[in-house]
Structures are given as C-alpha cells and as structure tokens.
Amino acid sequence: MLMQVDRQSAVWSGMPVAEPVLEVRGLRISFPTRHDTVNAVSDVSFSIRKGEILGVVGESGAGKSMTGLATLGLLEPPGHISAGQIFLGGQRIDNLPDRQMEKIRGRRIGAIFQDPLTSLHPLFTVGAQLVETIRLHLRLTRAQAKRRAVDLLKEVGIPAPEDRVNDYPHQFSGGMRQRVVIALALAAEPELIIADEPTTALDVSVQAQIMALLRRLCDDRGAAVMLVTHDMGVIAETADRVAVLYAGRVIEIGSVEEITRAPKHPYTSGLMGSIPPLQGRVPRLMQIDGAMPRPDAIPAGCPFNPRCAKAGPRCLSDLPPLVEIAGTRAACWLYSGGVN
C-alpha cells in the first residue's frame, strides 16, 4: 500500500521524475528466533536521487543501521530481507548472490562506518589499502592506482598527501582517519554512499569539517548519500531530505526545512523538543515518556501509541498509513481521518 502512495505522490507533484539512484520499497528485515520471527525493520520505503543527501534518523533500535546494512548486502545471518525490494540505478540488488554483490559493494556503493579505527586495517599503510581497493574495482596499474590514491587523499583534505600515503592508520588523528575512510569509500567513484554515523566518534569541531566535506563531495560528484545518524542537528545541517524511523517503520519523510520547521508526527515533534535549544532557555525539556519498544514487543496499531499524548482508540488497533500533508508525508491518524 505504501508503494502506491509513493508513486501517486510523484505523479501528483507533476515534476519530471528522474530515475532515483537508490529506491527501497517496502523493506522488511527479519530475524528468526527459537519460537518466532522478529522484524528489526517492518516496512521502510524511500528513494534517493543523484546529488541528494537523505538523512535517516531515529533512536537506537529504530532499524536505521539495519536498512543501511541491507542495502550493502551485509546483513549478518540469520537476519535476512523477508519482503520488499532494493533498486540501485533501476537494477534490483536485494536478491543478488554474494559474488555479484561483492562487485557492487565498493564499486557502485561506498560505505563509511562509525568508528574510523576499526574500519581500517592497522597493519597496512593507508596507501596500500587505497591501492588494493582501487585495483579491485578499476583496471589500473599499481603506479596509476598509487597516483589516484594520492589524489583521493588530497581531495578529502589531508595535508601533504604524498607523504601521508605511506603512513599507518594509527599515525592519523581521529578526524584524519575518518577522511581516509571517506577516501576509501570514494575510491571507485560510487553512485551511492552509505554513511552510518560518520561523525559520532568525533569531536564537534571535527564533526563540522567532516560533514562539510561530505556535502562538498556530494555536490561535486553528484553521488547520492544515505546519511544514517541519531543526531538531528547533523541532519538539519547536511541533509536535503529526512526520513524519521521509529520501531522499524518510516513515520515521517520530507524536506529538511519542512521537518525542522513544522514536524507533523507527534514523535518527530517530541524528538525535536527534547533537544535543548541553543537560542533562549526553557525551564523544562519536552519529554517523550518511556522508550522505543523492542522489536519483539511492538504494540498493535501505531507503534508509537504507548508514548503518544494524542493517541486515541484508533491508534491502538490500526496501523496508520503514510499520507501526504503539506510537503511532507507522515504516518499518523491525526492526519488521516482522526484518532477516534
């Protein structure tokens, strides 16, 4: 049903619809347990166009990292995609065998993970790691690959790249290391970059530099970026559109301006209200009581209903559809027929 809404809205807006780089439709990720099956992601649909940054935001356990891993084909068994499709440039990739997925990963999809120290091999120089990645995906000689490695390090803003290319990861600081990881992700000029909490392990002043770099690379190269983070501030500053995830579902999706200015879903507005404001002081923060339900105990109806101040009888029984409201789409009965 969600898919239909998706297509309809594209037709309604009357805009020339370019083929999105990434399209995820009705994704469900399941983990079989001894008695039962648990869905870490229940129903997630979105698309990312060329040169666009989509922020995927949510609290821990919302399924945002799972969505990124599923796109990369890196779900740890027994986790698997049990419904839905993932399209990369029009080609379906969620059902490809591992051998073919290996060629897509790194070549067409680049990945940046949270901790730059564990994403790099400590016993090889960053140059060796870059050359390996470049030669795996592109037909270049060793010398050409090395030149390209230096160019990449320069592009991500590492000073004296000719010398630093021979250094080991421990010789770089945290921010510089994350730049190396970004260079690795860019090595084969991928169409899509998946950045999973790329700045969480970094200090704020370095975080600003890395986000500016990601934005610039996205603009220059026209890559599509899926930015997975829990930090609404990072999203507000870097992303073009935002998808808010809650308990494995997209509950609101729309442009950054619209969602930060006037969030529609009670969870999104609660999330925005619980961030201490920078302008002016508030005596008390807006508070969402309780915590996100665990994947094996998601309540019936709207998954947010136990924490929602506006919940009515309908929210307890029926799952709200994602509907268009003034520029964004939200899944809440308040906007589709009332809570009663």
Added chain:
Amino acid sequence: MASLDVALSVKGLTKKFDISAPFLNRIVERKPKRYLCAVDDISFEVPKGGCVSLVGESGCGKSTVARLVVGLYAPTGGAVEFGDHRDGNALSVQMIFQDPYSSLNPRWRVRDIVAEPIRELNLREGEAAINARVDELLRVVGLSPKDGTKFPHEFSGGQRQRISIARALGGEPTFLVCDEPTSALDVSVQAQILNLMRDLQDKLGLTYLFISHDLSVVRHMSDRIAVMYLGRIVEDAPTEALFDEPLHPYTRLLLDTIPNLEAPKRARDAAAGEVPSPIDPPSGCTFHPRCPLANARCKAERPAILSVGDGRRVACHAVEEGRG
C-alpha cells in the same frame, strides 16, 4: 577554609600522568621519563545549589577533573576543598558515570546496587529501614520498587542511568559530580534524564559539577560554564554571557561548530585543525596553531587566566590586548 556559600573550591589543581617507557627501556635506550599533563593548574568554584559545567573536546582533561574532585585520582598539585554542610560536616559527594552499561554490576540485583552506599556508610539501621529507603529512592528516580528485584540487563539505557542516579542519591550527597551522564543515551531519553536531574536539584537542593562535551546540554543545565582546552580553563563565564558574547577564540569556534536546528543548512565555519596531542602540546598558548588571532606573543608566552569583569575570566592575549 572555603566560605559557606561555596560548595567546592578548586585551587591550582594539577594532574600529571607518568607515561614513561618501561624501566628497562629507559635504561637500555636512554629514554627520559615522560609525563602527560592532563590537568594543568586550574582553579574554579562551585556555589552551593548551583550547577557549574566543564566543557571541552576529548582529551581536554574534563573527566580527569571529575575524578580528581571525587578523589578517584590523587592530585599532583593544588587542592580540592569542599564547603561545610549545615551541620558542620564536609559535603558528601557522589558521582554519576557516563556509561550506564559498565557502571552497574551485572551480577547484582538493582536493590543491592542501590543499597550498597547506604550499607557502606551506615546511613540506615536494620534491613527493613534499608529496604524502605531503597524503595523510596527508586520512586524518586521514576522507577517502581518492584524493579529492585531485577538485574541491570533487564533495563534500557535510560532506566539504567536512573538506577545509577538512585545509587548516587543513596549516599545522601549534597554534591553530585556528573561525568557525561547522558552522552550514551538517545535524545528523547536524554531529555527525561536532564529533566529528572533538574527536578532533583530543586527538590533536594543538590549542587552539580556537570561534565559534558555537548554545549546545548550544558547550556540547558548550568549557571556557569568553564571551557577547557588541553588541560587548562580558557574561559569561565556565566552561561548566558558565554553564549551571548563568547570571548576566547576557542569558545567562538565551539559555538560556531554546533549544529543549529533553528537554522538548517547554515554554512558552518568548518574550522581547520584538530586538538593536538596532550603528550606534546604546542608552545605558548596551546590554542595558537588553530587560532585566527594568534601572533608571535601567543606562540611564545602562555596566557594567564585573567578576570575581565562581570564574573568572567579569559586566558587569551588577544582579548587582553583588545585585538579580538
């Protein structure tokens, strides 16, 4: 002795860590002894019933100050003095740790965890009184007395942080040192914990020393903020004054780099450089390699922290000379 209104007074506090090579290497390779100066001659005061925050990036020494204040480390130099309690006893101090996953013993039931400081300090006589006190503490932090029989793994991160707050309150402290109490939590849960800490402050008249790297959290919680950089306090001012008019170039950099929800897609000043290693800090003012206002004097001479009026202190040559 500190005055009656001052809960904590820190004077010239210094902590050096020995990071020398092992003894044999020093002898064979003739390596000298090396020290890391984590906290370098800092002074500040926390008024009773107030909340003073220490902010800074990783490696600036803020957590070391927290540990020095509660006595987990012995200072290399300087003094930590606590003000008097109403009955003349020194203030009692407790600490809330950053990671609620590693600060609770996984093999103990919550009831025993919360009761430990009560038993240890002999604050209640008899098992019944201790149990009643534990129930009361669990209720104060928003848990149910029934939760006492569970183990820590049965709780979410936010609830675990509530348990560690209950445990800290068990020692009947008047002074709480909070080392990044919400940085391991999700934002909606962070709001719950910050609201709880505010309520407890009003109800129990607690004094907080709050350590955080998150400026928006710090602004929400504190009356006064001290900004630290590489082991020293570079600016110390009342919260509103600091946010309205930051004086030190490092404070300005920090304020520029925090994402602002009210102005999405603002072009952030992506300041160059990172915090240098505290093992081998730059000469003079340690901020000079990243500072837009630095000149020859900044490279050579270390600025002292000077009072600039309105209860503010700044350690910067540029501010002192009016170059800023």
